[in-house]
Amino acid sequence: MDVIVPFTDRDPKSRLKPVLGAAERRKFAFAMLQDVVTTIEATGHEPELLVPRPLDVAESAADTAAKASEAAEDDAVPESVADRPTIVDDRPLTPAVNGVLSRVADGDTAAVAIVMADLALATPTALHRLFSAGGDVAIAPGRGGGTNALVVRDPGFAVDYHGTSYRDHHRAAAEAGLAVGVVDSMRLASDVDEPADLVEVLLHTDGRSAAWLREAGFEVDDSESRVGVQRGTE
């Protein structure tokens, strides 16, 4: 099985703007990507990144040449990410992913898994449940109707990430006569998009993403009935 992680470092996690600046969002996005990559490796698979442009460490450094060297180093693509096998496809997410899914039709692999780069709560156990789920298509729905991760084993299936993609993927697979497996996992359902999602990272994980948030001053705020996060002022 090929395991693909779509990622972009161009203005990532834009819905976190209310609580994080642009540079912070990029760093946090890389921290989550590193957590996801590590988790996939722990399942015995070698993740490939799917990016719209190369994550060029040199370019990244050049971008920041005018800044202090410390800051430039700080902005660089983490080595653990830069060394990964990478597919570059500048099309939007849906056609880029369908490009990779063609490997199944081409007979290059029996299955392709697509795992989103912001699944900071993913564990090897949760991913293993997805990877070993039955079905021509196995889906881990995200909160709000998204498709956070899926495994495709049939060449007759294509993704469409627009709108309520979980429902649409389920319907499309059924209409194509394909068996659909659904994985009921809070960890895989919890993509990190909005400020309210950050508390889940702090409560349920202990990886780079949680460490980054803590260093940035975030902590669990249980003063409200549904717990959120607050950011320290220092």
Place this chain on the structure above:
Amino acid sequence: MDVIVPFTDRDPKSRLKPVLGAAERRKFAFAMLQDVVTTIEATGHEPELLVPRPLDVAESAADTAAKASEAAEDDAVPESVADRPTIVDDRPLTPAVNGVLSRVADGDTAAVAIVMADLALATPTALHRLFSAGGDVAIAPGRGGGTNALVVRDPGFAVDYHGTSYRDHHRAAAEAGLAVGVVDSMRLASDVDEPADLVEVLLHTDGRSAAWLREAGFEVDDSESRVGVQRGTE
């Protein structure tokens, strides 16, 4: 195992006020309770309701005597709920639940499960995973750090639903030297408290709660990047 469902019909689901009136919230709360009760029965257990005051069908009808008979019927406690074994305890949730947990210390039962009444997404499979999870205490965390369902098999454990109860329960159990099982379930993590939660009911269930929402005019709204609900104007 005794399975307990705490419930109140006094101003339930207050955080749904932005989208539902008081009478609507009560009816929707009953619809979710009925779904939860049905799901527990499907696991082979007989749920008991834990309520602060009796769900008195007669009283409910008397309350509405001045209204049209149709409206009175509409306001009544559903029969499928009114017939249930019920524990009445007018204390707040935490001491009331701990009162039931004393059954384990008293040797009346080997285990007590507490399942919240707003787990409209729960399925027999998801609940079975919780009920069969190992540990002296097994917890299904809710979104935002709550404790949506748990099983207690040791008399040394007490609940405290205030604040970040998932984290607190986990710590309290560890400090008492108890083994803790955690169930990774999106369905059990999805308590229905806020307007943004309603879309999960529409997307992932087909019970009374979803039917009630559809009849009330709610539908999936996928015009935003994270899908929500909208309510028709008719």
